[in-house]
Amino acid sequence: MNKKVIAGVLVIMAVGLIGFWAWNYNNKKQSDSFLTLYGNVDIRQVSLAFEQSGRIQKLLVQEGDKVQTGQLLATLNSDALQIQAKQAQAQLKAQKETIIKQEVGARPEEITQARAQLASAQAELDKTDKNLQRLQVLVSSTDGRAISQQELDYAKSNQQSAQAAVRERQASLELLIKGTRQEDREATKAQYEVTQANLDLINYNLTQTELKSPVNAVVRARLQEVGDMTTAQKAVYTLALTDPKWIRVYVNEQDLSSIKLGGTAQVIRDSYPHQPINGKIGYISSVAEFTPKTVQTEEIRTTLVYEVRVYVNDPNDRLKMGQPVTVKIPLASGEKTHDQ
Template identity: 30%
Template structure:
């Protein structure tokens, strides 16, 4: 009886040993097989594409799921105001360039000659005023007065005769009015001529001389300026205005270019966030592009596997959504710092609280793997490919 009991006890011990050994081997099967199992989610390299300036969207040329190439136009803003401003800035630049060219060329010979002639005329006029009235001018003015007085006397005699004829009704009032009008005109001419004689006898007034002096100085300064040419600082100021106009035009050109947004990379439109007619601020995402042809798996390994997993090791990736399909991957990143296990990630060794993030690049030419898909990967630790 005791022998039988001893055999049963021995069999039980052996059974426990076998179970423990099997569990140990199962738990360390990754080490034995040179494989580290990880789980995670598929992610893509995504970029939010937006405008650098604010404005109203007139066109969005791509939709979700559409494949786009690098440099392809994604959307456009209303650029009508910028086009008008560009035309204005170009006109300002042309005007500034023309002004600079004129200054650099200097004055023409005919301009200098005209300035000299104007100065000489102003000088002659000033000399004339400073010299006063000549005797010949006074004599001519007196002779003019005598001539007009003689005409007035003759017209007065004729007027008186016509008046007597009118009283006897020998002539009409119309004929008399004609003679009287001529007489009145002669009287006015006499008054004007006598006034001129007074001015000639009195000579030029001081204000006339001062005005003539100012005119001469102005004409002389203009002639000297034309002779010397433009000052260097004047030309530099004109050159600065050209540079300022060029900068203003360049700024408008940049803003006009920024009214069109292009894809910086080839990829798939993951989402679009605005519609034509909406007003967007700078940096507002218009679309989100993702490189679905080259996805990656975000996974985590524990500290015990850290020494075994190396950069560049190959991996076999599978996902429940695509049963039977295996995708080749390669370890592209291993974090150097530990972190707590994410709540949505479960490693094969759940008792380890601190894990290290790894990134496995996966070619996806058929676009079968989608962002967010859960996936598993077997990292081949037995060879470095």
């Protein structure tokens, strides 16, 4: 009976050894067909800040929110800029009216009025001429006894004033007919352009009070709050780009021949080992470097390695920045890793 028991135990042990050997052989064979590397998820980030200083009025997204290109994320208080814009618009309108007036010239009614004023001045001149002539006749006929010299001088002064008024009215009429000088027109247009440029600058500054997302991304950090005073040097949000996303791994020189640009790879997360994410090798460094301390390998730390990036398509955002992962790269038939 004891012999039968012992024989049974030996048979069971033999079967177990054979199973263990087969499992080990199968795993070894499977391992031989892949180059296994260890690395971390890397994602590009964008630090967003306003172009100008101001007080934050609104913050519209939180950490973890997905944002689209052009989406409004935050705004600054723009009351002062809006007042400046209204002022510039009013100045622009007044200058435009001046330009139109200079181009059109005087209205017919204004010319008619100027001619009437010239005629009135001419009539006044004729009146003073006749009065002076009458006084001069009296002086000649009475040897200066009929009127005083003061009255004669007063009449001459009135005549001269009337002559000056006629010349002034004549010049005004000619100016109305000829219109504004070309130099004055150019100066008015130049001032209009200056005001227009100032309004354009104010409108541009108004657009910069809105902070918009430049890319499709995920909000990684909200660094300021409503009411904070901000500047162009202070980031308001940090965005993590959802595309491209890659795994940074390091390959030693012996295994470098197994890595090809465009080659396929599998990215395996520790929490989901049976749900690999497909990727492609998109970058192989041409310069060797010492193994970074963050990379866990079984080799000596000072081994020279080459950086490799495995790009992945991760629309569901399963991979997080800095997450440690395992990368398996299939080997061609007959190839072996350097430690075999």
